[in-house]
Amino acid sequence: MPTTIFDLIGEENLRTLVDRFYDLVFEHEQISHLFKNDKESIKEKQRLFLTQFLGGPALYSERFGHPRLRARHMPHTITEEDAVAWLSCMSKAIATLHIDEALKDELFKRFVPTAMFMVNTGEEH
Numbered sequence: 001m002p003t004t005i006f007d008l009i010g011e012e013n014l015r016t017l018v019d020r021f022y023d024l025v026f027e028h029e030q031i032s033h034l035f036k037n038d039k040e041s042i043k044e045k046q047r048l049f050l051t052q053f054l055g056g057p058a059l060y061s062e063r064f065g066h067p068r069l070r071a072r073h074m075p076h077t078i079t080e081e082d083a084v085a086w087l088s089c090m091s092k093a094i095a096t097l098h099i100d101e102a103l104k105d106e107l108f109k110r111f112v113p114t115a116m117f118m119v120n121t122g123e124e125h
């Protein structure tokens with residue numbers, strides 16, 4: 001089987017990433033208001049999701065079914081600015097990991113199109 005980003009990063013780094021990411025999100029003045037559920041349960045869901053998003057076992061789908069990520073974000077109004085804020089938290093969280101710089105870049109790039117795809121309000125083009 002080909003090596004995945006999940007394999008390269010490993011479970012422990014992924015756990016650290018998700019922890020640091022939501023600590024930043026919950027303090028972010030632009031987007032913290034969107035997150036209403038318990039921080040620890042949001043972290044757990046995201047850890048399951050990112051495991052499969054990065055090529056590891058489909059832990060999220062086993063528990064919650066098909067991700068339908070855009071549909072699941074629809075109850076929240078997400079602007080382009082929100083997506084940029086989300087990505088900046090992710091970028092800061094990635095920067096704290098002890099992994100290769102090239103792997104950090106590769107990891108961050110995975111999130112950009114998905115974050116922009118979650119934008120569900122603002123000007124139509």
Ligand code: HEM
Nearest residue numbers: 034035036037045046049072076078082083086114115118
């Ligand atoms: C673009 C900016 C984004 C915003 C503002 C945003 C916001 C949110 C909010 C408010 C929730 C619900 C949290 C709660 O339960 O209180 C959520 C859930 C979630 N988000 Fe995002 N999100 C964004 C991008 C992303 C991206 C890029 C990913 C994945 C790469 C992602 C993955 C998830 C997952 C897996 C859940 C849990 C879905 C569920 O099962 O309910 N989000 N997000």
